[in-house]
Amino acid sequence: xxxxxxxxxxxxxxxxxxxxxxxxxxxxxxxxxxxxxxxxxxxxxxxxxxxxxxxxxxxxxxxxxxxxxxxxxxxxxxxxxxxxxxxxxxxxxxxxxxxxxxxxxxxxxxxxxxxxxxxxxxxxxxxxxxxxxxxxxxxxxxxxxxxxxxxxxxxxxxxxxxxxxxxxxxxxxxxxxxxxxxxxxxxxxxxxxxxxxxxxxxxxxxxxxxxxxxxxxxxxxxxxxxxxxxxxxxxxxxxxxxxxxxxxxxxxxxxxxxxxxxxxxxxxxxxxxxxxxxxxxxxxxxxxxxxxxxxxxxxxxxxxxxxxxxxxxxxxxxxxxxxxxxxxxxxxxxxxxxxxxxxxxxxxxxxxxxxxxxxxxxxxxxxxxxxxxxxxxxxxxxxxxxxxxxxxxxxxxxxxxxxxxxxxxxxxxxxxxxxxxxxxxxxxxxxxxxxxxxxxxxxxxxxxxxxxxxxxxxxxxxxxxxxxxxxxxxxxxxxxxxxxxxxxxxxxxxxxxxxxxxxxxxxxxxxxxxxxxxxxxxxxxxxxxxxxxxxxxxxxxxxxxxxxxxxxxxxxxxxxxxxxxxxxxxxxxxxxxxxxxxxxxxxxxxxxxxxxxxxxxxxxxxxxxxxxxxxxxxxxxxxxxxxxxxxxxxxxxxxxxxxxxxxxxxxxxxxxxxxxxxxxxxxxxxxxxxxxxxxxxxxxxxxxxxxxxxxxxxxxxxxxxxxxxxxxxxxxxxxxxxxxxxxxxxxxxxxxxxxxxxxxxxxxxxxxxxxxxxxxxxxxxxxxxxxxxxxxxxxxxxxxxxxxxxxxxxxxxxxxx
Numbered sequence: 001x002x003x004x005x006x007x008x009x010x011x012x013x014x015x016x017x018x019x020x021x022x023x024x025x026x027x028x029x030x031x032x033x034x035x036x037x038x039x040x041x042x043x044x045x046x047x048x049x050x051x052x053x054x055x056x057x058x059x060x061x062x063x064x065x066x067x068x069x070x071x072x073x074x075x076x077x078x079x080x081x082x083x084x085x086x087x088x089x090x091x092x093x094x095x096x097x098x099x100x101x102x103x104x105x106x107x108x109x110x111x112x113x114x115x116x117x118x119x120x121x122x123x124x125x126x127x128x129x130x131x132x133x134x135x136x137x138x139x140x141x142x143x144x145x146x147x148x149x150x151x152x153x154x155x156x157x158x159x160x161x162x163x164x165x166x167x168x169x170x171x172x173x174x175x176x177x178x179x180x181x182x183x184x185x186x187x188x189x190x191x192x193x194x195x196x197x198x199x200x201x202x203x204x205x206x207x208x209x210x211x212x213x214x215x216x217x218x219x220x221x222x223x224x225x226x227x228x229x230x231x232x233x234x235x236x237x238x239x240x241x242x243x244x245x246x247x248x249x250x251x252x253x254x255x256x257x258x259x260x261x262x263x264x265x266x267x268x269x270x271x272x273x274x275x276x277x278x279x280x281x282x283x284x285x286x287x288x289x290x291x292x293x294x295x296x297x298x299x300x301x302x303x304x305x306x307x308x309x310x311x312x313x314x315x316x317x318x319x320x321x322x323x324x325x326x327x328x329x330x331x332x333x334x335x336x337x338x339x340x341x342x343x344x345x346x347x348x349x350x351x352x353x354x355x356x357x358x359x360x361x362x363x364x365x366x367x368x369x370x371x372x373x374x375x376x377x378x379x380x381x382x383x384x385x386x387x388x389x390x391x392x393x394x395x396x397x398x399x400x401x402x403x404x405x406x407x408x409x410x411x412x413x414x415x416x417x418x419x420x421x422x423x424x425x426x427x428x429x430x431x432x433x434x435x436x437x438x439x440x441x442x443x444x445x446x447x448x449x450x451x452x453x454x455x456x457x458x459x460x461x462x463x464x465x466x467x468x469x470x471x472x473x474x475x476x477x478x479x480x481x482x483x484x485x486x487x488x489x490x491x492x493x494x495x496x497x498x499x500x501x502x503x504x505x506x507x508x509x510x511x512x513x514x515x516x517x518x519x520x521x522x523x524x525x526x527x528x529x530x531x532x533x534x535x536x537x538x539x540x541x542x543x544x545x546x547x548x549x550x551x552x553x554x555x556x557x558x559x560x561x562x563x564x565x566x567x568x569x570x571x572x573x574x575x576x577x578x579x580x581x582x583x584x585x586x587x588x589x590x591x592x593x594x595x596x597x598x599x600x601x602x603x604x605x606x607x608x609x610x611x612x613x614x615x616x617x618x619x620x621x622x623x624x625x626x627x628x629x630x631x632x633x634x635x636x637x638x639x640x641x642x643x644x645x646x647x648x649x650x651x652x653x654x655x656x657x658x659x660x661x662x663x664x665x666x667x668x669x670x671x672x673x674x675x676x677x678x679x680x681x682x683x684x685x686x687x688x689x690x691x692x693x694x695x696x697x698x699x700x701x702x703x704x705x706x707x708x709x710x711x712x713x714x715x716x717x718x719x720x721x722x723x724x725x726x727x728x729x730x731x732x733x734x735x736x737x738x739x740x741x742x743x744x745x746x747x748x749x750x751x752x753x754x755x756x757x758x759x760x761x762x763x764x765x766x767x768x769x770x771x772x773x774x775x776x777x778x779x780x781x782x783x784x785x786x787x788x789x790x791x792x793x794x795x796x797x798x799x800x801x
Contacts, residue, residue, distance in 0.1 A: 020199040027616060030601050031238075039614035040143060040263045042198055042593035042602045044164035053156040054122060058281070059089025060148070062098045071107040071134045074246050079141040088148050096122070098144070100137065101130045108133050110250045112564065116200070117165035122145060124156065139198055141166065143620035146239065149618045168429070170408055170565030171595040172201030174590060178208035178263070179284065179670055180576040181230040188243055193585050194625045195206040195247045196213035196615070197592035202244055203252045203319065203567055208230075209262035209281035209289065210670045214253075219301070219307050221267025226280055237312050252371070253313045256321025258291035258355050259370060264730060265289055271298045273329035273336060282669040284573050286457075288328035293355040297609060304360045309365050317387065318363050325352055326457070340664065341400040341593050353378050360386065371408070379403060387564065393481050394432040399563035402556055404498030409566035413591055415583050416571045420657040421612060422605045429563045430555060438484060440549050441466035447547055450478070452521050452530040463532065464547050465490070476508075476547065478523075495519070504549035515540075565595050574661060576674050578633065581625050582682050586616040609689065637726035645724045649741055650681045650716075652688050654785045661781040676733055678781035688785030695789045699796060708755065711793070718748040740784045743775035747790040754797040768794070 022426075034047050060083070061074060089095060097309040108114070114580045118140035127138040143162060151157045173194060175182055191202060206213045212226035215233045223231040233241070241251045259263075265271070266279035272278065273292045283286060292298045310318060327348035330336045336351070345351050356376050363370045369385035374396035377388055387406035391414075392399035400407040409429040412419075450461040465488060467476035472488035478501055489496040490512075498507040498704045501523060508530060510519025517532030536544035555563075568588045589612050594602050602608070619625055631643065638646040655661065655678050662668065691714055698707045722745035729738040750768055753761065760768060775787035 001618050002655070016467070017714065020090070023049060029599075035604065035607050038147075040146050040590055040597035040614050041608070041611040041613050043598075043599055043611075044143065044162045045167075046161075046163040047217040047644075048161040050159045050161075050703045052159040053122070054159060056096055056148070056151055056157050057155050058092045059083075060098050060127070061093050061095040061097040061102070062090060068620075069105045069107060069134075071246050072102065072105055072137065075134055075138050075141060078247075079145060082145055082622050086145075086149050086150075086618070086625065087152055093291035097126045099126060099128050102134065102137055103132045105134070107246075109314075110200075110245060111246065112137070112169050114167075114169075114248075116248070117163075118143075119164070120160070120162040122160050124159075125224065126677045134246075134286055135200075138195065139249045142196055142198060145196075146614075146618060149621070150614065152482075166198065166200075166596045168565030168595045168600060170567075171199045171592060172203050172408075172565070173199060173566035173584060174203040174205060174254075174567045175409070175584075176205040176567040176570060176572045177213050178205055178211040178572075179312065180524040180572040180580075180674070181211065181213070182572065182575075182580055183230075183234050183577055184232065184240060185286055186577050186580055187240055188478055189581060190584060191240075191244050191247060191249055193581070193588075193619055194249055194623075196619050196622070196624065197589050198596050199588075199592050200248055201252055201567065203254060205254045205256070205571075206290065206797070207263060208260045209287050211280065212263040214309065214312070216305065218304055219268065220262060222305075225267035226263035228280065234312055241313065250315050251313060252315055252317050252319055253309055254321055254325070254371075255305070255309065256354070257284070257359070258293055259289075259323070259325040260321060261291055262287055262289045264291070269299065271295065271301050273333050282671050284668065284670075286324045288326040289326065290329055291355075292329075292333070292336065292446070293351055294333075297419070299358060299362075302359060306359075306362055307366060310363075310368060315386075316368055317371050318368045319389075320356070320359055320376070321364075321373060322352075322356055322568050322602075324375040325375065330429060338669070342556050353380070357381070374400070377403070377405075381405060389567070391569070392479075395481070397429065397563065398432060398553070398555055398559075401559045402553075405562065407561065407563045408601075410569050413566060413568045414566055414571065415587060416574060417658050420684045420689070421587050421609065422689075424568075424587065425590040425594065425602065425605055425608055428564055428599060428602070430560055430599070431706050432554075438466070438475065438549060440546060442546055444538055446534065446540070446545060448516075448517055448532040448534050450476075450530060450532045454479075454526060454528070462547075464549075488525075517636060520792060552799060554782055566591065573668065574674065574679070578674065579679050585619070585625050586612050587684060589615050593594075606693065613686065633675060636675070637677065637680060637727065637731055645721065646728060649721055649725055650677075652718075652744065652784065652786050653677075653737070653782045654685050654688070655683050655738060656778050656781050656783060660778070664778075664781045676780065677737055679781060685785035688789065690791040691786050695793050710757065712752065715752045717746040718744050719752070721745055736779050736783060737753075739777065740782070743771055743787065744784055744790075746771055747775055747787065747794070751790055751793050751797075754794050758797050760798065 029093055030043065030047065038048060048254065083090045114135055115132040116135050116139060118129060118136035120140050120143055121128045129137065129144065131137040131140055143164070147157055150765055174191065175187065175190065194202065211228065211230065212222045213231045214223060214224045214237060215231055244251050248654050262278055262281045266280050269276065271291055273290045306318065314790060330348050330351065337657045340351055347353060356372065356378065357380060360370045360382060364382065369387065371387040374388055374390045374392055377396060377400055385406065387408055388400040389408040389410055390400065391410045393411045395410050397407050397411065412427040413424055414557065445464065445466050448463045450463055451457055459479065460479040462472065462478065463476050465472050467473055469490050472490055474485040474488055476483050476485055476499055481501055483499045483501055485497055485499055493512050495512055495517065498505060500506065506523040508519060510517045510530065510532065515534040519530055521528050521530040521752045534540060568584065570583055571579065571582065590608060634646050634650060635643045661678065685771050688797045694707055694711050698704060698711065701707060722741045725741060729735050772791055775784050777783065
């Protein structure tokens with residue numbers, strides 16, 4: 001039955017078609033003119049602006065419904081509440097009429113195939129929103145809300161037609177509630193933010209070594225002994241799911257197994273692989289504690305638990321984790337070794353596959369589909385809906401798609417890595433950023449095996465170099481990731497190279513002697529010895545054959561359809577209820593746009609930042625994000641001064657990237673309260689980004705006075721800042737970063753000076769060189785984000801004599 005929410009006949013044809021898995025739904029171009037006129041994010045699939053501006057002085061008026069379902073009424077109530085918050089009238093009949101039509105007004109079940117499309121059209125004094133269901137209606141109202149937010153100051157809105165649908169059907173946020181507890185109220189606020197970003201999956205990582213976070217009535221010791229009293233009751237879960245559902249968001253549970261299960265074993269040690277008493281972990285890392293895959297008791301337990309949790313979580317997908325398995329306890333257990341022998345399982349990886357396949361059968365028998373991290377990839381997995389979530393690079397994402405399995409992209413989208421929005425915006429599910437484009441040189445080549453340790457765990461890799469110095473190129477493979485080496489330094493007895501291995505910048509320095517290599521490897525916070533053995537080369541006796549370089553093959557159009565979308569992931573070693581929302585937003589909006597908008601629309605990074613600023617302002621007005629927690633922490637740290645001044649300083653310092661923060665607190669645990677300076681700042685300084693844009697713009701434009709004026713205004717605001725907040729550095733938690741505050745003020749002073757005189761005295765030059773070193777220090781997990789831009793600005797003007 002079709003239910004109309006307006007007495008007026010709709011005067012347009014609605015283009016449906018739901019969601020397309022293909023990345024190429026780019027049938028309508030997006031001109032620069034349209035970009036500059038709108039602040040919508042994510043960008044709709046099709047936008048038409050006829051050119052006229054409509055006055056909205058009288059606000060809008062939603063035409064009363066003749067009848068409605070509860071879920072539709074709730075959508076409209078939320079929208080009207082939001083509009084009142086931003087100052088838009090919604091009750092004046094002389095305002096722009098908003099007419100709604102929904103093909104199916106019922107409260108439908110949400111699936112990956114739910115039609116999320118909508119059409120929005122403003123023509124004269126009337127607006128129309130049409131959707132197939134309440135999910136599309138929600139999206140249309142979100143778009144309308146953003147349009148109206150942008151019009152509050154001008155009191156005009158452009159005539160516009162939008163025909164919209166998502167690029168991918170899976171657009172998620174994964175939140176780890178196990179390492180640090182994230183309570184229900186924070187999850188609900190995050191759902192509200194997801195709605196505004198048009199994201200539709202909240203993936204909850206509910207169990208790990210540090211906590212089992214859901215009430216189990218079948219196995220109560222899971223939450224009673226495995227959670228330290230911090231867990232969701234089953235009623236809590238129902239409330240979260242219902243809250244998400246009416247907002248068009250599915251909730252996916254993850255219970256990690258067979259590893260990361262210390263919290264399970266604290267209450268039920270009998271299903272573990274080692275006969276011992278277990279305690280919930282407080283530290284972090286990868287533990288050898290695992291479920292026993294050779295025991296029938298284990299599978300009876302797992303089956304019962306999955307049955308219980310499937311009854312709580314109605315979604316068709318069930319995530320089993322399956323990542324980072326250590327085989328130590330399996331190798332030490334005589335019963336497991338005997339089981340492997342009896343079942344012709346020659347190594348632990350085959351036993352792991354046995355476990356995953358058996359759990360998949362349990363999930364299938366319940367009418368659900370299994371998801372696992374990319375360690376779960378096996379050709380034997382059933383192709384009828386099984387999904388692999390790729391966290392370690394596009395190689396696993398592409399491999400999964402080529403196998404015919406559903407794929408979800410997460411590599412490069414770990415929010416706890418503290419990467420910038422631009423870093424995450426450059427990642428696309430269909431483009432392999434680690435593409436190996438190298439032509440092997442069969443005349444001049446050499447190859448080594450590499451061995452090293454990561455957290456005392458043995459690891460292996462390989463290195464292949466082609467050509468001769470100084471024009472060496474090559475490929476290094478570590479941790480299942482191959483990286484192209486563009487710059488390699490090699491003398492007769494010394495090798496130096498640097499690369500990015502996905503955990504940040506890495507470097508290898510080694511001495512060479514005959515066929516042996518000995519040196520050091522630095523990756524993120526890890527510094528470890530490394531050894532190598534030369535096993536091949538054009539001048540090596542008994543050499544192996546020239547290694548085959550497996551170039552990444554692009555996905556065909558059909559294979560691209562296996563990519564369902566992606567997720568932003570928040571692992572919570574450094575996040576808790578105080579700062580988790582600031583970890584997620586606004587940076588996740590960059591990921592949301594990559595997953596919603598046509599691929600060709602998502603290449604203008606500067607425009608994305610412009611629009612994300614409007615988004616941040618909008619959701620702050622809607623009281624969705626919880627920046628007050630950061631303000632409270634700033635007040636706590638700097639109670640002796642004006643909080644606004646400390647917040648200004650905090651706005652230009654950033655967390656260090658990837659896992660570098662561990663270098664400042666290697667004994668960090670789940671008991672830590674996270675109330676230091678690094679916990680009171682955001683992951684990316686937008687102020688620093690904007691200042692860097694001005695400096696770059698000045699270099700391109702030469703002598704633009706308007707750009708100079710904006711730079712000078714920023715410098716003048718930073719110069720007095722140190723003196724203003726100096727008393728706060730009596731606080732032990734802030735004392736160490738005083739040098740950064742002083743560097744910001746003094747570099748700004750020098751920059752202003754050289755912009756006027758373009759020179760420094762010898763004494764000033766000596767101080768400047770010392771200041772550069774201090775300004776770029778990493779202290780207590782933070783650094784001064786604008787330092788590189790300030791230094792570039794000063795050096796540029798010093799050279800322009």
